[in-house]
Amino acid sequence: MPAPIYLGVIGVGGVGNSFLSQLARLPNAPQLILLARSTQTLLSPTPSYTPAIPAADWKTASAEAQLTKSGALTPDEIAAYLSSAPGRSILVDNTSDPALASSYPTFLRRGISIVTPNKKGFSSDLSLWKEIFAAAAEGNALVYHESTVGAGLPVISTLRDLVATGDEVTRIEGVFSGTLSFLFNTFAPVGAASSAKWSEVVAQAKELGYTEPDPRDDLNGMDVARKLTILARIAGLEVQSPDSFPIESLIPKELADVPSTAEGIAEFMRRLPEFDGQMTAIKEGAEKEGKVVRFVGSVDVGAKKVRVGLEKFDKDSAIAGLKGSDNIISFYTKRYGANPLIVQGAGAGGDVTAMGVSADLIKVIQRLQ
Amino acid sequence: MPAPIYLGVIGVGGVGNSFLSQLARLPNAPQLILLARSTQTLLSPTPSYTPAIPAADWKTASAEAQLTKSGALTPDEIAAYLSSAPGRSILVDNTSDPALASSYPTFLRRGISIVTPNKKGFSSDLSLWKEIFAAAAEGNALVYHESTVGAGLPVISTLRDLVATGDEVTRIEGVFSGTLSFLFNTFAPVGAASSAKWSEVVAQAKELGYTEPDPRDDLNGMDVARKLTILARIAGLEVQSPDSFPIESLIPKELADVPSTAEGIAEFMRRLPEFDGQMTAIKEGAEKEGKVVRFVGSVDVGAKKVRVGLEKFDKDSAIAGLKGSDNIISFYTKRYGANPLIVQGAGAGGDVTAMGVSADLIKVIQRLQ
Numbered sequence: 001m002p003a004p005i006y007l008g009v010i011g012v013g014g015v016g017n018s019f020l021s022q023l024a025r026l027p028n029a030p031q032l033i034l035l036a037r038s039t040q041t042l043l044s045p046t047p048s049y050t051p052a053i054p055a056a057d058w059k060t061a062s063a064e065a066q067l068t069k070s071g072a073l074t075p076d077e078i079a080a081y082l083s084s085a086p087g088r089s090i091l092v093d094n095t096s097d098p099a100l101a102s103s104y105p106t107f108l109r110r111g112i113s114i115v116t117p118n119k120k121g122f123s124s125d126l127s128l129w130k131e132i133f134a135a136a137a138e139g140n141a142l143v144y145h146e147s148t149v150g151a152g153l154p155v156i157s158t159l160r161d162l163v164a165t166g167d168e169v170t171r172i173e174g175v176f177s178g179t180l181s182f183l184f185n186t187f188a189p190v191g192a193a194s195s196a197k198w199s200e201v202v203a204q205a206k207e208l209g210y211t212e213p214d215p216r217d218d219l220n221g222m223d224v225a226r227k228l229t230i231l232a233r234i235a236g237l238e239v240q241s242p243d244s245f246p247i248e249s250l251i252p253k254e255l256a257d258v259p260s261t262a263e264g265i266a267e268f269m270r271r272l273p274e275f276d277g278q279m280t281a282i283k284e285g286a287e288k289e290g291k292v293v294r295f296v297g298s299v300d301v302g303a304k305k306v307r308v309g310l311e312k313f314d315k316d317s318a319i320a321g322l323k324g325s326d327n328i329i330s331f332y333t334k335r336y337g338a339n340p341l342i343v344q345g346a347g348a349g350g351d352v353t354a355m356g357v358s359a360d361l362i363k364v365i366q367r368l369q
Numbered sequence: 370m371p372a373p374i375y376l377g378v379i380g381v382g383g384v385g386n387s388f389l390s391q392l393a394r395l396p397n398a399p400q401l402i403l404l405a406r407s408t409q410t411l412l413s414p415t416p417s418y419t420p421a422i423p424a425a426d427w428k429t430a431s432a433e434a435q436l437t438k439s440g441a442l443t444p445d446e447i448a449a450y451l452s453s454a455p456g457r458s459i460l461v462d463n464t465s466d467p468a469l470a471s472s473y474p475t476f477l478r479r480g481i482s483i484v485t486p487n488k489k490g491f492s493s494d495l496s497l498w499k500e501i502f503a504a505a506a507e508g509n510a511l512v513y514h515e516s517t518v519g520a521g522l523p524v525i526s527t528l529r530d531l532v533a534t535g536d537e538v539t540r541i542e543g544v545f546s547g548t549l550s551f552l553f554n555t556f557a558p559v560g561a562a563s564s565a566k567w568s569e570v571v572a573q574a575k576e577l578g579y580t581e582p583d584p585r586d587d588l589n590g591m592d593v594a595r596k597l598t599i600l601a602r603i604a605g606l607e608v609q610s611p612d613s614f615p616i617e618s619l620i621p622k623e624l625a626d627v628p629s630t631a632e633g634i635a636e637f638m639r640r641l642p643e644f645d646g647q648m649t650a651i652k653e654g655a656e657k658e659g660k661v662v663r664f665v666g667s668v669d670v671g672a673k674k675v676r677v678g679l680e681k682f683d684k685d686s687a688i689a690g691l692k693g694s695d696n697i698i699s700f701y702t703k704r705y706g707a708n709p710l711i712v713q714g715a716g717a718g719g720d721v722t723a724m725g726v727s728a729d730l731i732k733v734i735q736r737l738q
Contacts, residue, residue, distance in 0.1 A: 022534055022535055025535045026533075026534075026535070152530075152704075152710075153710060154523040154526065154527050154530070154712070157523065157526070158523050161521075161523070161724070161728035161731075162724070164395075164727075164728065164731055165391055165395075165724045165727040165728050165731070166391055166394050166395070166727075167724060190685075191685070316559075316560070316685075316690065318687070318690070318713075321685065321687070321690070323708050324707070324708050326708050335521075335720045335721050335724060336714055336715050336721065337715070338693070339692050339693050339695050339714060339715060340714060341521075341522060341712075341713070341714035341715070342711070342712070342713040342714055343523070343710075343711070343712055343713075344687075344710070344711040344712075344713070345705055345708060345709060345710035345711055346705050346706070346708060346710070351704045352704050352705065355530070355531070355534045355536060355704060358533075358534040358535075359530035359533065359534050362530075362533055362534070366736050367735050367736055
């Protein structure tokens with residue numbers, strides 16, 4: 001019998017809920033002893049750390065009478081609780097909270113492993129990245145974050161395998177945002193001509209729930225920049241922060257300062273059509289060369305350059321042929337030669353993001369046992 | 370300090386040599402205590418199991434004076450030697466030997482983990498597959514075989530993650546042979562018209578070393594059938610053997626019984642042009658529909674059907690657009706919906722196959738420590 005492993009989970013949004021339902025069906029799942037959302041925390045009572053919390057959803061879990069209930073706990077309090085459990089413990093962070101991410105070293109130093117789709121810890125200041133991995137080594141704890149890039153697609157694990165086995169990664173390139181993939185696949189599709197205006201496509205994506213509540217959080221390229229920061233660092237580049245390289249924002253300058261309130265967002269959407277001409281010109285410029293425009297990120301490892309922005313691609317290229325809101329990531333390496341190793345598929349969505357988290361959790365459990 | 374881990378390696382061919390050079394540069398590599406090729410074995414002397422064998426190449430290793438030298442050992446003898454080492458041990462099988470593969474249960478029951486690109490253990494009779502995984506559970510040992518499908522591409526690991534996290538894999542489809550990929554990408558390319566005859570393309574591939582010494586070992590589809598057998602089994606189908614489903618052989622019936630000697634192979638190559646008309650007809654039939662022909666394998670999980678053979682694809686499909694000798698593998702699942710998760714890139718070659726082996730070895734070490 002392997003020793004029991006204890007699990008704390010923070011976040012019950014889209015990814016968090018999908019994760020809980022996957023966790024409930026995992027064979028040999030660890031014992032869920034902490035489940036938190038923004039202002040509420042459920043805990044298995046100390047000192048026995050039993051009963052475990054049913055891994056279904058927040059409602060079912062919070063109806064369990066024998067659990068301790070509390071308001072929000074600080075990261076220090078959560079770390080103290082998990083590290084006193086009678087076995088190894090794992091924290092799954094299903095939030096996008098930068099404050100929690102900046103506390104990962106506290107957890108790791110105490111031997112609590114981290115599994116998360118939260119990009120913040122790995123894509124903020126380089127000092128935090130270094131502190132996280134130093135703390136993991138110090139606490140003999142593990143850090144898995146597959147879903148920080150491309151959701152459940154095998155991106156981080158593939159890159160880590162390439163690096164660990166001594167391959168030389170020369171270039172990473174791809175479409176890293178499901179939202180921007182959808183916008184450009186719809187605005188400038190390869191097969192059929194599209195007369196859709198840029199603002200109409202953005203409005204459609206917003207209605208379908210493909211964008212953040214404020215679409216500018218997609219259009220500013222920061223989400224892509226954070227993903228590129230993570231990949232560049234794994235490939236060995238010391239990227240200081242996600243704004244230490246060129247990012248081409250798709251937000252018209254004139255609309256950048258409109259506040260991100262409900263009224264501000266409405267104003268942004270109302271005024272966006274004024275700028276359709278700019279995007280149409282870019283699209284038609286590409287068409288004249290027989291190409292299509294796409295929003296991509298790239299890491300040139302040799303030249304130590306990271307770039308996020310618009311680029312033109314041949315119509316028969318893999319990037320141009322992307323469908324729906326799919327991501328595509330190409331790894332060019334010394335061993336793979338001229339043709340890259342390519343991973344492609346849905347790079348956003350609760351279920352596939354949670355799948356990356358669940359798969360990481362399984363690997364961490366296997367290593368801790 | 371983690372406990373030392375001991376390593377035996379069998380096979381010093383193309384993959385074996387690439388693996389040894391990758392092993393030599395791995396940080397925290399396990400101690401190599403057995404290195405074998407067909408008729409010779411090098412061993413660290415018992416009972417100390419020191420010194421370790423230098424992980425460079427056969428010549429360097431066999432020049433090391435302090436090692437024990439022997440002829441070929443039986444699998445039982447190797448298992449006895451490795452299981453008596455003062456720590457956990459791992460066997461890396463870099464051969465394609467079916468006899469060694471059928472002995473995996475012997476190793477696993479004794480607690481020796483297996484890492485291998487050898488397809489034979491996982492694609493022969495279903496009883497061996499079951500015995501391997503039962504023996505691994507019994508011996509608390511691990512089995513990793515990423516490079517049995519698509520070489521170093523993340524195929525097996527991705528499929529296992531999908532299954533382990535509860536996704537429902539509905540269909541797997543792709544080009545699984547680097548050789549057949551090259552043959553059809555050259556014979557029926559998408560962009561430019563090609564007037565090359567089938568027999569010329571086969572001869573060219575043979576000269577480039579892309580085919581087995583006897584090209585019929587590629588053209589019979591058995592290598593693809595073995596890979597499909599492995600994937601189908603991981604997806605949950607009880608495939609009895611790699612010949613228990615339809616395999617379309619590209620060997621003309623009239624040439625199937627020509628012996629596989631040097632003279633026989635020469636005769637096969639000399640007579641292959643007689644059958645060019647058949648392949649041209651197939652190619653032109655596809656072209657009339659605006660398609661190209663490719664040699665693919667597929668697993669339909671719901672219908673429990675595995676199929677290997679020629680199929681026609683739209684010219685703008687990912688399979689049609691494949692380049693060089695690349696593989697492409699598409700996983701259709703419930704979570705990923707209409708657009709599959711796709712992995713693409715070189716699926717053959719010593720370095721990339723060895724990379725899959727090295728990456729597996731790292732994972733096994735991480736789990737044993």
